[in-house]
Amino acid sequence: MNESLKTADGRQVLRIERRLPHPPEKVWPAVTEPEHLREWFPAEVRLDPRVGGRMTFSFGSAAEDAPESVGRVDAYDPPRLFAFSWEEELFRIELHPDGPGCLLVFSHVFDDRAGAASFASGWQICLETLDGLLDGRAADHSLRPSARLHESYVERFGLADGVVETTGDGWRVRFERQLTRPAEAVWAVLGGTAARGGTTTQDGTAAPGGTAASGRPPAGFTTDEFPAGQVTALDAPTLLEYAWEAAGAPAGRIRWHLTEGTGHGARLVLEQTGPAGTAGNGATALAAWRARIEPLARQLAEEADRQP
Known part of the structure; x- marks a missing residue:
């Protein structure tokens, strides 16, 4: 896993790279289809799979009764690129062929720099869960980022500075x-x-x-x-x-x-x-x-x- 945090146009850009031993064609459904997303993504997702399509995100065991937030599909190019907004934040999932597998590049654009360690540690757990699902392992939904992992990102990204x-x-x-x-x-x-x-x-x-x-x-x-x-x-x-x-x-x-x-x-x-x-x-x-x-x-x- 390779992570970085940069500033672009006044916003924070968190980028995570992860090599997967699976081709893009196998990974694509796991990162775009709601029945697979619910196993690793931190919200229940519904989407219209086309550029400009509406997306909704909800939390809770009964997603249909949970408060929803909205977004839109910004890019949809199977099996290469899926980009979307979630309220004011932007997300991008790229799948690049890499031998028999692929390189997954996940990007998250947001404003709250002080929250970057929370985002990075949370996404690390999500992507590790995705990796396990692709390998046939059941998701462990009790997993949470450790506080030590959070603090390691604070140090890595320079978030402790005043x-x-x-x-x-x-x-x-x-x-x-x-x-x-x-x-x-x-x-x-x-x-x-x-x-x-x-x-x-x-x-x-x-x-x-x-x-x-x-x-x-x-x-x-x-x-x-x-x-x-x-x-x-x-x-x-x-x-x-x-x-x-x-x-x-x-x-x-x-x-x-x-x-x-x-x-x-x-x-x-x-x-x-x-x-x-x-x-x-x-x-x-x-x-x-x-x-x-x-x-x-x-x-x-x-x-x-x-x-x-």
Whole structure:
């Protein structure tokens, strides 16, 4: 298996190559006919097999009763090329003769770069299932991508890197990282059980229905390079924001936000702001938070793979 992730026209292009010991004529029905697709593709598919034909995708054991999303056939050239859209995402399956077998080239075009490791690990399981079906083995629908596999794609595709941006009044460091455990589990590992309460406003007062945050954040949310000041916003288990200090005075904000992810777990968005004239601190923050997030991600992956 050979995988790559590139950017083209502002979108992400995941490409997976897999050599199969079967000719294109045998593989073609498995990648185009609904009764075969349901055995390895992650949704129940119905399609009109012609260019411009309508496609529907549904999930659940009773596909006819499940919510549907739609797409269209963009290319249909047996037994060589099948391309289609699924809502805003594009898919392409190419079959190239390769001796007695063929080279399958699978492409997925999407916008969510931080979700690329989830997509790649999921498609790897799907294509391994397809390979087994072609060899006559029954599909194991209980298979799920391991968290370690997910993390290997994060590393391979450079998805653990953050960015430093210049703003109108200083700088901002931002990380967006797909994790492999739900927000509650991430919060607990960070020590968030010591930081509970409702949403608070920027000045630390209680928002309607919330409880005022007070004190300093748990150590798991901090880094030694930027001393933590007072918590300014708190909504467990998804949000914690606090001031960081320089020379004993607030200098900027650090914000941890756990949002819905791509199926493996929560999506972490971590941001730190700093004042103008301290650009070097942006590079320091980039390194410090990378060093903080990576052990967290590894620990969560180990926990995820221990789950039943």
